[in-house]
Each structure stands twice: as C-alpha cells, then as structure tokens.
Amino acid sequence: MWRRYLEQADPLVAAEVLIFLFVGVFFFWPLYEAVQAGLTAEGRFSFYWLGRLFSNRIVLGQIANSFLLACVTTALCLVLTMPMAIVSTRYQFRGQGILTGLLLVPLILPPFVGALSIKRYLGQFGILNLVLERLGVLDLSSGRPPDWLGSGFWVVTVLQTLNLFPILYLNLSAALANLDPAYAQAARNLGAGKWTVFRRITLPLLRPGIFAGGSIVFIWSFTDIGTPLMVGYEELASVRIFKELARADVSGRMYSLVLVMLVLSVLFYVLGKVVFGRSSGAESAKASTASAGQRLGFWGTLGAWVFFGGVIFAAILPHIGVVLTAVSGQWIKTILPERYTLEHVLFVLRQPEPRRAVLNSLVYAGLSTTLDLAIGSAAAWMLVRRRLQGARVLDLCLMLPLAVPGVILAAGYIAMTAPGRLFEAIGPMRNPTMLLVIAYTIRRAPFVVRGVTAGLQQIPETLEQAARNLGATPGQAIRRITVPLIAANLIASGLLTFSYAMLEVSDSLVLAQLRVHYPITKEIYTQAYSANTDAMQIAASLGLLGMLVLGGSLAAAAVLMGKRLGAVFRA
C-alpha cells in the first residue's frame, strides 16, 4: 500500500512537506526552545525570570535604548528617503539612472565592516578633528579635543541609517510609482495646494509602502549587534543577549530577554505589515494617466546631484576608511595614511586563521545559497503556479524570518543544541557548520522566495502551457521555457543571498565559537578586539576581502537584473 502511495505521490507535495519540516525544525523549534527556556525556572513553567527581568532597571533601560535606537533610525531613514523617492519618481534629470542605482550600494556594504573605521574618523585624533585643525577651527595641542563618538548611540544610529535607508527608499519609490497621478491631480483641481495634496492625499496613500519598508528597518536596527559591537556602544538589549550567549552557562534570565525581544519584534512586524501596512487599494488600479516626470532645470539637477551624491558619499565613507586602513602602513594623527602597504592584506592571505575564515565563509555562503535557491524556487513554484494547498502558509512561514532577528534565532539555536538536547551534535561546541548553513539559509530565504516569485509572476502561465501543448514534458517545459525566462531573478537572488551570507553577523558571532569554524565576520570581530598592534589593519584587510567578494557578486547581479534588482528587497 505504501508503495502504491509513493508511486502516486506528487514530487512537489513531497517537497512541500520537506520544506515545512525544515522550517519547523530549524525555525519554529529553536524559537520554541528559547521561549520555553525563558519560561522555565527550576524545571517548571514559571514567570520567575520574566518577573526578575521587569524589575531589573538596567535591562529595562537597555530594551528602552534598543527601542529608541530603532525609532530614531527608522525616522531618520524616512526623513532621508521621502524627498529622494519623490524627486526620483516625480522628476527627471540627467544622470538619474546612475544616481538611483548607486543609492542601492549602501545596502550591501556591511555596516559591521564600515564601523571598523569609525574611530578613525571621529576619535579625538580622528580625521574630522584633524581636518578641523587644518581649517583652523580646532587646536589639538591645547586642551582635550572633542570626542565625537560620545556614548556611541548617535554613531550607531547614523551608521544604521546610512546602511538601511535603501530598503525604505525602494518601498517608497515603488509605492509612489504605482500611485495614479490622477489622485493628486484631482485634489489640485479642487483647489488644494502642493503641500496639502502631499499631506492629505499622497502620504495616506503611501502608508502601506512606508510601513512595509519601515517595519523591516525597525526590526533590523532594533536587534542589530554588529554595528553597536564595532562602535563599542553596548547599552542595548541585543548586545546583552550576545554577551550572555557567549558564556558557558546560558540561563533562563537571558532567554526571558530573548522572549521579550521576540515578542516585541513580531509585534512591530505585525503592526507594520498587517495593521498599518494594509493596502489602500490605490495601487491595484491601473494608472489612468502616465506619470511623465517633470524635467529638472540646471539648478534643480545640481541640487539633486548634491543631495543624492552627498547621501551616497556619506554611506560609503566608512568603507573608504576601511579600505584605506587595510592598505595603510603608518597612520597616526594624519588625515591620510603616511605610508601605503599591502603587507596586511598579504598577511591575512598567508596566515592560517584568517585564510581559513575566508574559506569557511565561502563554504557556508555557497551551501546556504544553494539550499536557499532550491527551497525558494520550489516554494515560489508552489505558490505561483500550482497554488498548492498550504502554499500560502508555507510562504508566510518562509517570510517570517524577516520578523525574527538573527540574534534571537541564534539564541534559539543555542537553546536547541544545549548539552543534553536532541541537536547537541551540531551545536557550537561540536561542529556548527550545518547549523550555520541552515541559519544563513533560513534568514535569507525571504529574499529568494520574493525574487523568484516576482520572476514567475512576470511570465504568463500560457508560455509553459504552450510548451506542454506542443509535446514538452513538465520537466522540459521548466528547463526550456521557465528557467531561461527567470534566470535573471534566480542569479540575482542567488548572488544577493551569497553576498549577505558572506558577511552575516548575528548567527556568525554567536554560533561559531571554536576558531576552526569562524567565518570572516567572527574573525574580523576577534581581530579587531585582539591586543595586536596591527589589529585594526588586519581586521580591515579581512573586511576588504569580504567587500571584494561582495562587490564582485553584486556587480554581476546588477548587470544581470538591471532595475529589477530592487524587487528582491521588497518584502
């Protein structure tokens, strides 16, 4: 009977079951373990740890700081991107294509790596103060020069804003482009001024776009650990979780914090996506008139260039610093390095540990990308073409990692692989290769699912049916027709996933605990915090290598996908 059942089984349904199992075991199970650990004291269900947490002013302060950080970052992103999105969708100017393309660059520059150079810029004897002295504003020889880093809160906010604003920009400009200009024209026609139209018509209609992009930015900055760690600002809940996870005895106290952060993240996601982000129906209607952009004159174009260019420059400035640090021989109290050398880059390539870290990252990223493409394509196919039962639920499950921060999921993995638990063998203290690959896969699955889904939706189903109709088997139809038509989406999603995995921070820092398993990011972190005199240069050299790999794959993705690259980032 089983045999007959197996013969009749639809391979796609089998794949669906497998993916559900995968998500269940490696996404829901670890979260359940972490939540359970936070609600257990002395072997029984208890609110003991939660109670302790809510009476601990330090922890509450750190949660508040995280919240504030996320609010400020999201607000800054919005203020920055709203004018950008309006200018790029409502106006035309020379060089627009290049500038709006470059706007996406910050998205792939890891802020974690960029933060390496932040002291170089803002320290007491940093570039900013040195430039100010050169201009005669400051005198560094007398008194204490100002320390621009402060507590680090604002630096983290700015770095995160400069990294994350493209997500909001993409959502906003897509929402604006889909908005029928007739809505605004009707309001103008009835006597509303430009500002009134924006406030009363445009902004409310953009709400879904704002919340869709905003919730991702919010959750990302709410729980980021890479940037705060590198800047040295540690008064955050996420950093606390990270520090406690690194200890041998992870207690219920930590898991109760994980629980609170998880609940808050999911809550913000749901608020952003379901409550406020619900479509107003405005974009479903086909625009009645084409929105031809108004051409900007000379001064307008210049202004746009200064604005866009300034933001892009600010966003890549930290990374320029990293590159310079990597190739600097001596760089003390001067604006630019006194001497340049490839010594550190070569050192990194020759030394076993950094070299192994690069190789490890390549392996983890390569495997997770392959897995992501397989899962993402299968899920997208089920959703778009076969409309399998449960495909919507599967899609939702695969998108949920957007709502669950990396460090939270990593905590779940720690709980799941704790000594004595079922998955101990793949835990950080044994060999976490598989766990790291799976963690990367789960975290990046949303991008691949979205990317491939967008591709599939663009090709009419009749193209595949026509092939079947002319004698192609389902396999032939997919190989000859579907895959070539969505190749660009597949490659772009793959490259994007790969580059993200190469410089992933949360899971890498938490799950790789033995040096033989370190990926690049953990090695950078370790080097940067080592007592070595050349620590910064070595860490920066590693960062440089990572960015080279990343730049290469993204340039390839951009060439292949062109403008469609943006679709991948829309949740």
Add this chain to the structure above:
Amino acid sequence: MIEIRLEGISKAYAQGAGSGPVLEKIDLVIEPGEFFFLLGPSRCGKTTLLRILAGLLEPTSGRILFDGRDVTHLAAEKRRTAMVFQNYALWPHLKVIENVEFGPQMQGIEPERRRKIAMEKLAVVQMEAFAQRKPNQLSGGQQQRVALARALAAQPQCLLLDEPLSNLDARLRAKMRTELRRLVKESQTTAVYVTHDQKEALSMADRIAVLSGGRIVQLGRPEEIYQRPKNEFVADFIGEANFLTGNLLQTSPVKIRTEAGVLASEMKTDRTAGSAVKCCVRPEKVQIHDIKDFADRNRPNLLAGTVQSIAYYGELSQIEVRLNAGVVWTVTVFSGRAEGLLPGAEVLCGVNPADVIVLEG
C-alpha cells in the same frame, strides 16, 4: 484529421472560484477536418472546454475520445493538439524560428528536417523573412501568424484556437478572418475555435456550438443558427432580434396573436393552440410600408407603428418603430429606402411568414 467526441464532459471548480459548475454534461461530436466553433459570452465555459481538449485542465467527469481513443487522462504533451493562445504565448527568449521549431523538436525530429518544417510553415503564414527576429520585435498581427505557424509546425491531430483574433485591431481582424479560415482548411486538420465574436463564428465556421452557462444551447451550421435560433438567448446573442410574445391561435399553419397584431409563421411547432409563445424577427427581414399603401390594416404580418428615430450608418439605416402596445422594433433598411421618412411618421411593418421564428421555451 481526427474525429473528436465528448461524452458528458463536466467541470466544476472547488468552492471559492465562482459558484456552480463551469461545464455541465457536454456531449459533442466534431467531424474529421471540421472547422468547429465554440461561441458564447464570457464565462460561458468555452475556454474551459478548449483547455480540457488540450489536456491543460482535467474534466470533473466525462470522457474525451480522439478517433475513438480515450484521451481523457492523457497528459497535455501526449495529445498532439496544438493550441493558438489568446495572447499567443510566444516565448520571448526564443527567436521566431526557434519558437516554430519547438513542436517538431519535442517530437524528436532531427535539426535539419525540423528547420525545414518550420520554414515551410512560416512561409505559409508569410513570415519567413522574420525567422531570426525575437517575438517582441513583431507587431500583433505578425505575432498572431507566428503563433499559428508554431501550432501548424507541430503537425497536430487537431488545432485549438483560443480567441486568436481578439488582440488585433478591427480592420486587421476582419482581414485575418478569411485568411485564417483558408489556412486552417488548407491544413486539413480538425480545428476547434473559441470566440465570443458572432461575426467571426458566422463567417468562418463549418459548424457552431453556442454555449451559455456551461451548456450547449444550440448546435448547427452558421445559417441555421442565425436563421433559426432556438431560443431567446441565441436569437439575442447572435445578431439582433425583435421579439414579440403572444398566444398560439392555430398550429398548422402557425398563427400567433401578439400584443401588436397577428403573425403567421411557416415554422412548425409541437405546442397546442392557446399556449403562450415567443417569436422573433431579424431587423433586416422587416419591410417598412407607408400606411397609405394598404387599405386592409388587419391583414396578418402587417404591424402598425410610429417611427421613433432613424440612425444613418452609411449604406444602411436603422429605424426604430414603436408598435402598438408599446413594443419597439429595430428595422434595418438600405439607406435609400429610408429617404423621406421622418420621426413621427405612421408606418406598417411587414414580415414574411418564412421569417417569423417561433422560439422554444
């Protein structure tokens, strides 16, 4: 050339997508080499039926036989039906020639021969000069021809056409009707054509099945369907029709007392005297007479009325006449015949008993 036989084909979708069955117990035989039309308004089930023939959908119940062979559960790729899709479904990443070669290639024909077949079929539709282009470099009419060539190149047992002219502009559409019929008839393939355009069906078909609500309401040659519509739906959907209701006075020959006067018909009926009937007359079958021309106004098939409006369409004019009892009829005449006629004029509408259609139901 194959015979296509449908036996009790029904299709229902799971709850949600619309309500009720899409197709209900369709029985149909399409003769070998016949150019057969499925005609009906949108959502009548005609495209569903075509897709069931292609194997892209499975019927909920019933059987499909190609030359007596049951193909109901045969996979789409094994049916050797070639379809011309409404949006043509030309693969954008393949050149015209590669599109057309696809069918022969799937049949395992070696490259040289399949290229020859493809070029032949492109020549048939006069598109051989465009063989190296990509589909998106072609106009709508050209794409339509390539889609037809691609279907023909597969040397199918039967050709399926899903509203292939609906994406063309009116002038091209009219031109392509004649050409498409010639190409299909020359290919000597059994062909099934789906459309909602009655003019297309009347001018191209060997036989037409009119569908409504998932059922075949009438089956016949174009002239039969037009001249002897079975019921009000067919009469109204195909061409224009003037309706009158009344009671059967006598059955042979048929005489009907309507609210506007008595009508005699040459049609036979199996209903009994006294029962209520509905009849119809095509607008071009009505003659307009000056009221002074007839002294005996109570003759059958002569209905008195008042001209309400006259619309001039060039060679034809359409006159709206308000008959007694308030029924408004449309009358189509050559424009010369309407000269001198003004709204408000009293007229008589004459109908030949051969042109009075007694409807069922």
